[in-house]
Amino acid sequence: MTAPTASARPGPAVRRGPAGLSLAVLVCLALLALALFASVMSGSKQTPAADVWRVITGGGDAYLRTVVESRYPRTVLGVLTGVCLAVAGTLMQGVTRNPLA
Incomplete structure (x- = not known):
């Protein structure tokens, strides 16, 4: 009795x-x-x-506005870092033609 073997070809792409x-x-x-x-x-x-939303919509006192606005550069830098890592990964996959790169 032999066991069925798996096909070496991948299935159709979704x-x-x-x-x-x-x-x-x-x-x-x-x-x-x-x-x-x-x-x-x-x-x-x-x-x-609620305080963050108030600052984003233009309200809030000066101290709260300063605290929330001082966090914007950190947030933007985090998003830019993620974008750069995604582009680098895409380029590595494209150059090496390896989906695991």
Whole structure:
């Protein structure tokens, strides 16, 4: 009795239509917005979400505005770092033609 062997060829690639792709992009953008908001909220002193929202919409006192606005460069630098790592990974996969690169 012999055991069935697995095929060496990979199965067909999963193809998504434009609706699936746009939904995935929207979900990723929503998660990015939540991560940005959480980054602005966190620091050496936690700032409540309502206070951060007040500063973003143009309200809040001067101290709170200064604290929240001082967190913007850290947040932007984190997003730029992620973008650079994603581009570097994509380039490595393209140059080496290795999906695990």
